[in-house]
Amino acid sequence: MIQIKSIINHEKGLHARVVAMVVIKANEINKKYNCNLYIKYKDREKILATSLMPLVLLKVKKGEEIYLTCDTDDIKPLKEFSEFIEGDFIVDETSQEEIDDIITDNNITFEEVLKSTSNGIIVVDSTGDIILTNKSADNILSINYKDVVGKNVNDILPKFPISSVLKDKKPRLGTKIHLKDKMLLINTNVIEINKELKGAVSIFEDISNLEKIKSELYEVKELKERLQIIVENVHDGICLLDKDGFITYVNKAYLKLTGESEENLLNKNIKEVSKNGLRHMVLKTGKVSTGNIIKKPSGTVVVGSVTPIKLDGEIVGVLSIIKDLSEVQILTEMVNEISAKAEYLEGELYRREEPDKAFSKFIGRSGTTLDVLALAKKAAKTNATVLIRGESGTGKELIAEGIHLSSSNNKGPFVRVNCAAIPENLLESELFGHEKGSFSGAYKRKLGKFELANNGTIFLDEIGEMGINMQAKILRVIQEREFGRVGGTETIKTNIRIIAATHRNLEEMVKNYEFREDLYYRLNVIPINIPPLRERKQDLAFLIGHFLEMFTKNNSKEILGINNDAMECFLNYKWPGNVRELQNLLERIVTLSENDYITLKDLPIHIRSELNAFEKEEKNKIEEIITNSNEVLTMKEYEKLIIEKALKKYGSFNAAGKALGLTHKTVAAKARAFGIEKVILFKDKNTLN
Template sequence: MQAHFYCGAGGIGTMTGDFNGINVLSEQWSLVLAALPYGIGIIDETGDIVYVNPACLDIMSQSVSRMIGQKIDNFLPCGVIFKELLPSRKSFSYSNSSPNGGMMTIEILPVGAEPEVRGAVLLARDDRDLKTVKEQLQWAMDKVKYLEQKLKEEKESGWNSGRMKSESLEQKIIRSIKPGKTFEKFIGMSQKVLDLLAVAAKAAKVQSTVLICGKSGTGKELVAEGIHQASSRAQEAFVRINCAAIPEALIESEMFGHEKGAFTGAVKRKIGKFEQAHQGTIFLDEIAEMEPSMQTKLLRVLQNGCFERVGGEETIRVDVRIIAATNREMEQMVKTGQFREDLYYRLNVIPIQLPSLNERKEDIPLLVDHFLKKFCHEFGKQSIGIKKAAMDVLVSYDWPGNVRELQNIMERMVALTDSSYIEMEDIPDCCYCKEKLEISADAGNIYGAIMQGELFSLAEYEKHIIKAALEKHGSYTAAGKALGITHKTVAAKAQKYGIDK
């Protein structure tokens, strides 16, 4: 490994080097890491310290000459050897008294690609939260990516088609970072997901009511919880009510509470959900299923912030943020008189539309990976992977049950498989899109033949691919664009195989 790093009293200079085959510190890295108030160092595979930032020198009360080029073993507790830490790929931390009389914590984080770990990052802190250090380091990495992309664009010619788009490259990079830790449970990095989370993050900063719409299983409750956790009410209660799951006779008591003797069986006073959510957030799931009489009473709470318990005369005032959700077409329900128009507009101040899983298929591999790790951990199994053919089937499926259906199927497959990989045969029959997998009789059922181990000539495959592309797209130009070839090539192949456009 060739490396030339230095750190002077005035800060870090321009640094270049090779760490596991990649450029570790560009000038952008140098500027970002030098600005961090947290100690950062880099250790190569031999245990030599090849880089430290000024904060690291300050926390450890060391000079450049006493750290750069020195063995990290000199700074580790007695009996701990750096090379023995690497194979485990686990971080190692220890605390010691710092020269300024406080406590100093050092953490060694092995890094490198499989199967070898060929170096480590050193984190040093002085009475600081190490979690904050890691978050700041991640921020620095994201910032460097942004700077490198911007530099690449500036080096290009004075005009390019990308600059004619309505959204700049910088805006896309910034938008690619999720708006906050509170939305981490919502898995996805597709543009539709980032757009809806950006709206949710803005909604969290105000107290307006929010209406979350989307099909069942798309994650409406996760978004609602994220809005609450990102809001100023995060320390207060987040109370959930499923309006479809509570009988009509009981929903008023459930929401507003009742007094003793209000009805048969009311043996004592009961505090309702709205009182429980005072100064917090109440989540009204399946709001479209609420009966008209309850819609009127809910409207009063939204307008005046007050209500009476069932059987009571005392007017109770509450400060509650309301987030509602539904899987139905609310505007159509308003038109047909099934839902109060004035209540709908009260709820729909900030609308958030969640896409179905079929509309963001690029997120399916992320979700599959998340559920594989989740259920392997829950079932106490070793890490399980998934074969490409199996992943292709999952991506092709339409997922009418959305993320909830995917979660259930992943749980089933992880629970039942005895292999270290999810195979095609592990996938339930319901996940096969028959209309996409069935091939016409004149095509010789090529897909099915491949699955059974039979192979055709390359020309035979080419013939049916060209034919399918022309049937779907209708022209040589469109078919060529879909296949990644020129329209002249498509026309020549069609003529060769006797395929009509």
């Protein structure tokens, strides 16, 4: 290939306008001689003489040498081109317009490149002021070229390394920075012309997705390693086949259960190992096979499952899992036991939950009380009829009100009706209302309790006192959800929740034909039995504390609590009037007492005399048991007697614990287990001693 050396004589070297003229001339010569001219500068690769921007970027100065080459052996185009390049580049008006068009076209191309590149580009001058950003930079950084041009890069992008590059003129490549929710990878270089600093350029890309993928790949790798460890250490035998039936993996458990070695299994085809086995069948059919009991050559009986591995509907392998049948039986028993425990604990957890605010008026934390509240909370979630059973004074109305407040119709009214307090001949009018003139004294229409309770709850207390005729009408309301006023013809539809209560034995009343059997079953959908106070004496401490706080506040008194002897009486009394009796007694004591603490002197004689009789009976019982050499108790029974005696003598868990050489927590736990705990109540300390 022929090469000619040329020297640039133009004052400004090969600048943009001169290069444009060179490009025009090169195009002419190429067409004339049907060739391609090239320019080579120093040690750089040769450049097509018709390429404007690459030639401009050579930055050839006056007096420097370039070499001209051609892709033909004809010397004429090279000589003609050389003469032109070494000339003075005088331009006429027509040529000037052509030169300007070429420069403009190339500038447009350059701008389009900047716009279309996916990488962000920011260019600053030597002082750090932004002179150029491309569209990708604006999008990645959420900026606008018009808003940032002319502003210092430190004010706009303080995390970018541009300022550092301008200071030391050293490039910063591969810099990663976090910018808001993005991770950027930045390459920053200085711009120098004739060894003079002109500015810097940062080219960057958003690698957030790449970082995310990198993180995900790391997680996948970590998961793979974990799975490998798990698979190697599980007790289940695992075997994998590829799509051609070759065994690619077996874990240690599989080798142990089958009595085989890796050498006899790995890379062997299933046709050789077990041609008529489940793995071969599943590989052929693609159908899962589970719960198969197999006796291996080693003598071990296993239960196996074989599953095809499918990808896009195509079988790519088979997974076989076997388990020692004896382990399965053990695990089944364990699961049954754990399930039973979980069910029990779930029930206990539900019982031990703090009562809803709706039931806050029903005071107590004993086991029986918690059971009642738990059942009441469940009943409140339904619209079923509830029958509350319990002696007078146990708080049946409080439970009924709590159910109403916890139910879906709590925005409606809660209407109470004491069936025992209303005469039989007026009960129908009271419940269903009457029309004007329906009977003597009916001067105007009256709405009944059922009508007033619409969209709410009606509480029929002491329903056992209701007559048979009225029971039939109540049954119709429950069944049909409709009734009529006395003396009226209109049928009134109602949407109410019915809660009934009684202290009577309804079962006996049904036997004696005093209570309708069909009504009994309609009412007894969800029965709730409230135990009497004598059966839940653990609640006494909470009840006494509650009533003392209420009555002392109402009477502006400062009764701080109750002493041991008085508390002993409360614990041993039978409370035939239940909570109502306790409430009335404490109200009387608070009203009349002049002391800071309630003592034996404040209690009625019938309560104190019952304590003396109880203590005498207990003392005789203990002495008889301990001194009777013919009877031997268990250690727990002796333990109960000793702790009970210590509590009676010392009056608190702390004092009893010190006397017995035990911690107060141990004494408290055992006392609660035996049901013999005792308390001293203080107004500012509502806890057990």
